[in-house]
Amino acid sequence: MKKYQLAGIGNAVVDVISRSDDSFLDHMGIEKGIMQLIERERGETLYAAMGNRVQTPGGSLANTVAGAGALGLKTAFIGRVKNDTLGKFYADAMTNEGIAFVNTPVEGGELPTSRCMIFVTPDGERSMNTYLGISSELGPDDVDEDVCAEAEVIFLEGYLFDKDKGKQAFMKAARACKAAGGIAGIAISDPFCVERHRADFLKLIEEEMDFVIGNEAEICSLYQNGDLEADLAAVGAICPLVVCTRSGDGVTILRDGVRTDVSVKKVVPVDATGAGDQFAAGFLYALVKGHDMATCGKMGTIAASEVISHMGPRPEADVKTLFEAAGLS
Numbered sequence: 001m002k003k004y005q006l007a008g009i010g011n012a013v014v015d016v017i018s019r020s021d022d023s024f025l026d027h028m029g030i031e032k033g034i035m036q037l038i039e040r041e042r043g044e045t046l047y048a049a050m051g052n053r054v055q056t057p058g059g060s061l062a063n064t065v066a067g068a069g070a071l072g073l074k075t076a077f078i079g080r081v082k083n084d085t086l087g088k089f090y091a092d093a094m095t096n097e098g099i100a101f102v103n104t105p106v107e108g109g110e111l112p113t114s115r116c117m118i119f120v121t122p123d124g125e126r127s128m129n130t131y132l133g134i135s136s137e138l139g140p141d142d143v144d145e146d147v148c149a150e151a152e153v154i155f156l157e158g159y160l161f162d163k164d165k166g167k168q169a170f171m172k173a174a175r176a177c178k179a180a181g182g183i184a185g186i187a188i189s190d191p192f193c194v195e196r197h198r199a200d201f202l203k204l205i206e207e208e209m210d211f212v213i214g215n216e217a218e219i220c221s222l223y224q225n226g227d228l229e230a231d232l233a234a235v236g237a238i239c240p241l242v243v244c245t246r247s248g249d250g251v252t253i254l255r256d257g258v259r260t261d262v263s264v265k266k267v268v269p270v271d272a273t274g275a276g277d278q279f280a281a282g283f284l285y286a287l288v289k290g291h292d293m294a295t296c297g298k299m300g301t302i303a304a305s306e307v308i309s310h311m312g313p314r315p316e317a318d319v320k321t322l323f324e325a326a327g328l329s
């Protein structure tokens with residue numbers, strides 16, 4: 001039995017969330033429905049303009065690790081925070097959630113802990129504005145190979161692929177995990193990041209990854225065939241397990257060439273933040289527990305439905321009870 005059933009590497013981000021309407025987004029020049037990288041000064045302007053803000057630990061991959069941990073998996077997270085107020089808040093919150101937060105907060109330096117200003121409009125759409133700060137400086141020196149070797153599954157956040165040192169960190173982690181008998185996968189995270197590093201993404205997936213999780217736009221960005229079916233087949237040809245979330249159209253899974261489709265009930269979200277992250281949490285929980293692909297997909301969709309039913313990127317309800325209520329255990 002390994003020490004961790006799931007370990008993740010990603011941006012350690014403190015989320016600041018508030019409700020707003022579309023005219024506020026227009027007024028502030030915020031692009032709706034996407035994740036936009038911003039500079040520190042812009043972050044301060046947006047922060048000051050937020051009414052009734054709520055602060056919570058976030059970060060896409062970290063949200064997945066937290067969701068899987070809440071389901072009962074033993075988890076670890078590799079990510080960088082500074083030893084400032086937000087960094088201490090983040091490290092404490094992760095530890096209190098039962099996640100091994102393995103990297104000591106960084107002392108000194110210019111860059112502060114990362115933060116993301118999230119505006120949720122009445123239609124449940126979230127518009128994220130991320131000041132990356134110290135988290136995106138993660139490199140191979142931050143990766144403890146012993147932690148990776150002690151993980152059954154290592155999961156990587158595609159956003160970190162923007163820097164060479166992030167790529168090196170991924171390779172080091174994936175290889176350490178796999179050499180010790182584990183499996184490695186990546187959340188593609190962002191079609192624009194793929195755009196900047198397509199050849200490297202494809203090489204990583206083909207040579208190192210056992211699974212890939214992404215939404216339609218992310219999966220399609222890899223080969224750009226202009227057709228989801230062709231893109232799925234192309235990714236399936238280089239990776240044994242491809243999981244594509246398709247919003248209201250459900251989920252399509254390709255495992256060793258066998259396709260599984262899982263449907264979803266369309267609902268209007270209260271807050272769409274973290275939907276993909278919690279899908280991955282439910283899916284990976286089921287994968288670790290040895291369930292078939294249909295069950296993995298269903299558990300993913302149930303975890304995603306829970307998180308969009310309230311504000312914030314991490315589960316509030318006992319998602320395992322929701323699995324049981326759906327006849328899954």
Ligand SMILES: OC[C@H]1O[C@H](O)[C@H](O)[C@@H]1O
Pocket residue numbers: 011013014015035057058059060063116128130273274275277313
């Ligand atoms: O996927 C949602 C997450 O992305 C952003 O990185 C925010 O931190 C948020 O928690």
